Amino acid sequence: MKDIINFAQLSHANLSNKSKKAISIFFIMVLSMILLTGCGLSSTTEPAPDEVSHNEYYYSFKDSLDNLVNLESKPNRVVSLVGSYSETWVLAGGELVGVTNDVISERNMDLPLETQIVGTIKEPNIEEIIAISPDFVILSPDIESHIEVSNILKEIKIAHAFFKVEHFEDYLSMLDICTDITGFKDLYEKNGLEVKTRIDNVLQNVSDKKKPEILLLRAFSSGAKAKDDDNNACRILNDLGTVNIASKHESLLEDLSMEVIIKEDPDYIFVVTMGDSDKALKNLRESIEKNPAWSELSAVKNQRYIVLPKELFHYKPNARWGESYEYIAKILYPDEFR
Amino acid sequence: MNLDKTNKSYKVALIIFLLVLLAICITLSICIGSTHIPLSKIIESIKNRDSTGNNYRIIRYVRLPRTFAAALAGCAFSVSGAIMQSVLNNALASPNVIGVNSGAGLFTVLLVAFFPSSLHLTPIAAFTGAMIAVFIVYFIAKQTKASRMAIVLSGVAVSSFIGAIIDTVLTLKPDVAISRTAFLIGGFSGVTMREISLASILILIALCLSFILSYDMNILALGDESAKSLGLNVTSIRFFCLVLAAVLAGSAISFSGLLGFVGLIIPHLSRSLVGYDNRILLPVTALFGAIFTLMSDLLARVLFAPYEIPVGIIMSFLGAPFFIYLLIKGKRGQLYD
C-alpha cells in the first residue's frame, strides 16, 4: 500500500509545471469538445423554429423524411432531381425548369427547350440549381448528394421536399400531393385513381388455386441478385398471388445459390436488368445460364424464363403501373387474362 | 543551401510569398465554379449582399463554405502529418498511421449501417471514431513503453483490425457500401458553414497549440534520453502532440472525408524548403497544405465541368509521383539518421 502511495506521490511530483499546464489544457479541450458536441447535437435534432405561423401558406405537407414543407405560394419554377419524379410532376400537370439527365437517357421525356439539365441524378450540380432560381426542388432521400444539396437549400431557404417511391401506393400519394400543389385534381383522377382501378381489376381476377413459385433476378453488368419484397417488381408479383422462393430462403438474397434454385425449382423466373441491359443479359448468359443445371430447371425448359421490360419494371412506371400488373398477369394466368 | 534555409529574411520572404499565393487561391476558388459568374458580378454581389440574388447565393452558400473547408482541411491534415512525422521520427507517418482514418471510417460505416436515419450525425461519428482509435493505438503502444516504433506498429495493427471490421459490416450489409465510397474518397461538395463551424474551432485551437509546442518538438528530435535529461517530459509531450494531430485530422475528416495524401506529402515538401525546425516548418506546412488542397479542389471542379471529380482522386494523382520520388531518394523510413 505504501508503495502505491509512494508511486503516486512520485508520479505527481515528477510532473513539471509545464506538463501540468499541458495536461490541464488538454482536459479543458476535451471538456469543451464534449460540451460543444452536445450543443451541436441538440441543435441538429431540435426542429427548426417555426416562423410565426401563418395560415397564409399556399400549401403545407410532410415529406418522406417527415419534414414539414411549407409552400408560400404556388411554385412555378420547379426543379426535380429524379427522372421518375420529373415525370410524376408533369403527370400532375406541373412544369419544370430544371431536371437531371436521366429524364432523357431513361425516360425519353419530351420537355420544352427552356428546361435546363442541372446534372445527373447521382451528382446534381448545386450551382446550376441555384442559378435557375427555383422556388421548389424535388429530391430523393436515398441519394447522398441530394442530402447535401438539401443542406444548402435549407440555408438559402428554398422550399424543397423529399419523396420516396417504391411501390404504387407511394406513387399515388406523391401524385396526390403534387396535384394538390398544381391544383389539377382531375389529373389525379386520370393518372392516379384510374390506374388504381385498373390494378384492382387485375387483382380481382387473380385465381386462388394456383400459387406459382417464382424467382426474381435483378441483373447488372457485373452480377445478378435475387430480389424480394422491397423491390417494386416483387411487390407486383406478390400481389398477383405468387410465392417468391427468396422469401423462403433469405440467404438467396445475398448469395445466388444454384443449389437452392434447383431444390425449389420455381415455376417462373423473371429477370429485370439494371444499367446497360445488353451487358447485363450477356453477363447472365455467361454465368448462371452456363451452369448445366440451369437448362434442367422447369422454368427454363417450359419457356417460363422471362426478361421483363425496364420501363415497366425497373424504372418506376408511374401512370403505367396498371400496365405492369397486366403484363405479368397475362404471363401467369393466360387463361384469365385474354 | 543549408545557410539559405536558416536565413531569417528567406523565411520571412517565403511566408509572405505563401500568404499571397493563398490569397490568390482563395480568390480563384470563389471566382471559378461550374456556373460562370463574371468578376464584375462577383464584386457587385459581395458589395450588395442581396440574399435573393442567385450570384450572391452561389458565392455565399456554395463557393465560400467550400473554399473555407478546403483551406481548413488542407491546413489540418498537413500539420497533423508534420507533427506525427516529427514526433514519431518516421518519414511515412501520416494521419493514417495512428489509426485516425480507420477509426473515422469505422464509426461512419457503423452509423450508416445501424442508424441510417441519423445521417446528420456523420461528422460527430467520424470525429469520435478517430479519437477513440488514437487512444486505443496509444494505449496498446504504452504497454511496451510507448516508443516511437511501438506507436507506429500499434497503429498499423489497429488499422488492419478495424479495416477487417469495416469489411465485415459491409459484407453483412451491402447497402452501406454506396455511402461509404463517397465518404472514403473525400470531398468538399455540399459543405455548409454550419457543418464546419465546430470543426474549425477545434482545428484553430489545435493549430495554435501545436505552434506553441513546436519548440518542444524540436527537442524531441534529440532523442528520448537527451530530451529527458534536458528537462522535457518526453512521454507527455509526445502523447499530447499525437492527440493534437488526431484532433486536427479527426476534425478535418468530419467534414471532408478521408483525404490521405495531404498529410503525407506536404510536410516533406515544406521540409525541403525550410528544414526541420518545427517553429517555421509547421506554419509553412499549414500554408502549403491549404494552397495544395484549394488548387486540387479547383481542378476537381473545373477539369471535367460540369461533372466533378472527387478531390481525393486528384490529390492521389498529384501525390503518388511525389511519393515514388521520396522512395527513390531513399529516406529509409527514418526522418533522422
Added chain:
Amino acid sequence: MIKLNNINAGYNKVTIIKNININFEKGSIISIIGKNGCGKSTLLRTASNLLKPFSGEITINGTNISAIDRRELSKIVSFLPQHRPVPNMSVYNLVMHGRYPYLGFSRTKTQQDKDIVENAIRSMGLDPYRNKNIQELSGGERQKAYIAMILAQDTDIIFLDEPTTYLDINHHLEILEITKELKGLGKTVVMVLHDLHSALAYSEKICLMDKGEIVMYDTPERVFASKEIDRIFSINSEMVKVGMDEKPHYAFYC
C-alpha cells in the same frame, strides 16, 4: 554530492544492478568500469534519474531526487547517451538546445544564454563549424558538438555514457582533457569508460563493477593494486612509469 542508497534497478522487472551504495563527490572525475553487461550504463541512467530504481533512494546534497522538479533537476544533472539519433540542425542550434531548461515560455534567448553557448562552442574548438549541419560532421566533431551542448546546459553533475567510443585517438584524448577542465570548474563528471587506461589515468575515483554490483570504489592506485581488475577480466596488469615526469601508466596483457 549525489548519493545512491541501496539502489536496485533494471528493465522490464529484471534487476540489473543491486545493492548499490555510492557517493559521487563534488568536483571529481569518477569512471565506471567493468565487463560488458555488468550494469554500468544502467547505473548511470539510474543515477541521472532517467531510469526509476526498483528500490532505494537517490539524494542530491541531501534532497531526494524525486522531490526535485524535472526542470530544476535538468539544471543540476545532465546526461550524454551513447546512442542517439542525429537530428538535422546546425551546431549552433544543437548547442543552444543545451539552454532549454533555462528558457522561459516565450523561448527568447537572453544575452547570458548566448554568451554561454558561444563559450561552449569556442572551448570545444567548433567555431568554424557553428553553422554546419551536424549530420555533415565527422564522428569526432559531432561528439564534440554534443559535449558543447552539455557544457551549455551548465550543470553541476555530468554523466557521460562511453563518450569516447569509436573516436580517433586524438579526439578521444581531447575529450578526456576536457573532463579535467570541467572538474576544474567544480563540476562532478561521472563517465562509463571502456578503455581501462584512460579510466585509471584521468579519474579521482574508479567504480569497478561486476555482475550488477560495485566491487570496489576507490582511487585508481588502490583499485589497481588490489588486482580486482585482473580477476574480473581474467588478465594481467602492470604499472609502468612513462615520460620525463614519470607518470604512471597502466598496461594490461594476457
